[in-house]
Amino acid sequence: MNPKEIAFETRFGQITGLQWGQGNKQQIVAFHGWLDNAASFSHLAPFLAEAGYEVNAIDFPGHGHSDHRAPGHNYGFVDYVIDIQAVMENFKQPVIFLCHSMGAAIGQLYAAAYPEHVSHLVLIENVGPIPAYVKGTAAKSLREALDIWKPHSLVHKRCYSSVDDAVKARLQATPMDGEIIRPLVRRGLKKSEEGYHWRTDKRLKLRSFFRMSEEQVQDYLSSTQMPCQLIMAEPKSYALNYASVEDRIAALNPQVISAMPGCHHLHMTQAKTIAKEILAFIDHYSHPEQNDKPEPKQHPRPFHPF
Template sequence: MEVLRHLRLLTKLTNVRQASSEATRPLKVLTKHFDEVSIPVPWGHIAGKWYGPKHVRPIVGMHGWQDNAGTFDTLAPLLPNHISFLSIDMPGHGLSSWLPPGISYHSIDYVLVTRRLMEEYNWDKISMMAHSMSSINGFVFCALFPEKVDMFIGLDVLKPPVRSARHIVDGLSERLEATLKLERRLRSGSEPPCYEWDELEKRLHEGSNKSVTLESCKYLLQRNCKASTHEPHKYYFSRDNRLKTSLFYTLHNEVPLEMASRIKCPHLFIKALQAPYYERKEYYDATLVELRKNPLFEYNELDGTHHVHLNEPEKVAPIINSFINKYRPL
């Protein structure tokens, strides 16, 4: 029922946006059908968009931090027609349930979400395509459960970034304090700041360091905003604000190296050259050396921002499709 309520709201938002000011950008019509799905979890549900037949085990698409299933809206129609594709919203993102009050988000929880997904659908193995935060979690999943993965495609972030001890300790204290502050704000029940549609796009664009183009913002905003109840024609970001204080992996450099050595599945990684490495390059390069010991590992670089798969899917699709056709053929 919660998913249906959200879908009705999204339909309403679409109609309002298309009929409002001339400045409103019309939504691009997708060329591939999908069904909204709701996957039960102990605290609620995981929402997703299922492209293709339900009897075919899908490649599971997993998005980056504070993004949602819309991150694959432009790429999904370009994937091979013989496969199914399930793009999900992680907890607290998109149309998926938030974690209960008093619970913090942690990277390892998303790894467990992947196992929950497999149990719900009775899959012995999983195929994954993951961007950014989820690419990190996919790397971890492949290392922890190498026998359960038959294909992994990582986009732009290779592995859990290695940080200095000072950075880790300072970051933990700051995030824990910020968590309490956010919880107080949530208890107040006040509506978040609201914006006109164009301003909402601008904020998402600039908040991503302009990685998401203004034209591409609409794909993420469809599952990431709600209409204001107080200010007509204005919207607010509807993801769980506690995501801003998420707790991430705090690992010594030897841990990602050990993880890399355990990944045995077909593994494609695509690095966007206009995106940062998010850590010292020496750590990144050392992990690449370890990953290349896997004969099924493929590495590609291409021009584009962190969200190149969303902005310019025509650049990414040929690389991904070649890999899919090699390891998930018709």
């Protein structure tokens, strides 16, 4: 199933994306992870489209084909919530949020602020922004970020002679079958006279100037009002390998926890299985009057606090 290119004009630039299942009545808006793009849903979205959903996966600014922030600006975490707000103006609410990694942290913030816009919240491999602010490190962290910011360059110096070479390079950071990651890599590349280089804005790799406290993060998580599904890799991946993760899951209190063997990008490597989990969750919590439907299967993890 070939996706359709989509674009949203905002007052701060164009946000692009991919759409599967055009015209299907029920709408899903999908948000990718850090340094990924809309094509990370290339394997999962077709299954959801076949089930009757229109899946709209966006490229966050600085990623994929979306515009970059203006020169002199950085990529503050909360600024991405403003990007979601601009995109949501193009949809009839409520919609289903499908969010992976960084996109899960951002999507959850928007859903907490505007629960009337989101009917179901599916979070894959994330429960809030990390790392959180640590008391006593504010000035030191700000200085480090400023020192890194001052000499930064937007010029891409690394080029690849072919898409295959870029795929091999990305596999060093994200190990999986090369053909699975190829759509994501192709969307993240731009061809020049020197070869292929990444489209992603180099400022995405700079240090954050400010971070939320753990108390703030858990406050947002506990404010989730719509049915929520948390999907995690088993064993625990690097993305959820930190001390406060149990407290965050308790604060989020998702209706369904789905944990299964896989990696951080299991929505790509196990798309069919993930699709079944998501569809069962949406179906169950879309018809509260049909209480005879079985609860979606829970897959508890060893550290699950309940």
